[in-house]
Structure formats: C-alpha cells, structure tokens
Amino acid sequence: MMTTVEPLSTLSRWYLYAIHGYFCEVMFTAAWEFVVNFNWKFPGVTSVWALFIYGTSILILEKMYLYLKDKYNIFARCLIYTLWTYIWEFTTGLVLRQFNACPWDYSQFDFDFMGLVTLEYAIPWFCASLIVEQLVIRNTLRLRYDERAEPGIATTAAVYANGHIKTN
Known part of the structure; x- marks a missing residue:
C-alpha cells in the first residue's frame, strides 16, 4: 500500500x-540591545x-x-533578495505609518531614507537572505504532510520513493 504525501500548503x-x-x-533586537547598551536582560x-510582514515576504x-x-x-x-527586502520594508513601513502603526524608525541612523529603511542593515539583510534561502526555504519546501499518519505515533515507513512513503 502506498500512502501519498503532499507538500505543505501555502498557508x-x-x-x-x-x-x-x-x-x-x-x-x-535582543542582540542589538546587548551590543549597543550592554543590556544583559536581552529585551527582544x-x-x-x-508576522504578516515576514510571512508574506519570505x-x-x-x-x-x-x-x-x-x-x-x-x-x-542574495543581492536580489536584499533589494526585495528593502522594497518590502519600505512599502510596508509606509503603509503602516499612514495608520501610526509602523513599529520601526531608523531616523537616528546616518543612511536612512524617511526613517523606514537604512543602508546600515544591508549586510545583516544580505546574511539573513542567505540563511532564509539555504536553511528556511529549502527545508520548508522539503517538508511533507501525511494525511494518514497518527499524531504521536512513529510511522514504520522510512523509505521514500517518487513522493510516496513505502509502507508494509
């Protein structure tokens, strides 16, 4: 008997x-607070x-x-992803600012644009895009959903073949 496994849904x-x-x-933000203010409480x-911004962007x-x-x-x-990140951060920030709901303000940075983006974060965004592609997206796309599996019970099937789980 072959049990089909499906990729995770978009949602x-x-x-x-x-x-x-x-x-x-x-x-x-916790690490930033530690580096800038040496705050051992790590208040992130x-x-x-x-949730919406990152979920949709990724x-x-x-x-x-x-x-x-x-x-x-x-x-x-990663350069393309970084450019996308700046466009997305600026756009979502601009929309949220219209409702006085933008949670970030980069006005204190030297290379900010309208307080919504800053070039000082280019390297962190580039590194984040590398991590997102190599670890998060690639591994998430490998995850599968088995409709017949029982929660908490290990399946005896461990051999995959052409998108199916081989069961005995």
Missing part, C-alpha cells in the same frame, strides 16, 4: 515563515505586524528562489 508555509521571521526579529521586541522570496535558483548564483540571488 502552512506562510505560517512557518511568519514564525521564523517573528522569532528572528525578537532575537535580533517586535510587533504583531512582523513566501515571496520562496517564489523568487524557485525561479532564480537555476539562473543565478547564490551571491546574485
């Missing part, structure tokens, strides 16, 4: 990407808007990855 992948981005935002902060990066992976090398792809 499931969006959820994983949203949680990943949210977590990374909290960790980055973010906004609930980060889902778009996933589509970009699938389109670009055979056309450009990793360096060029």
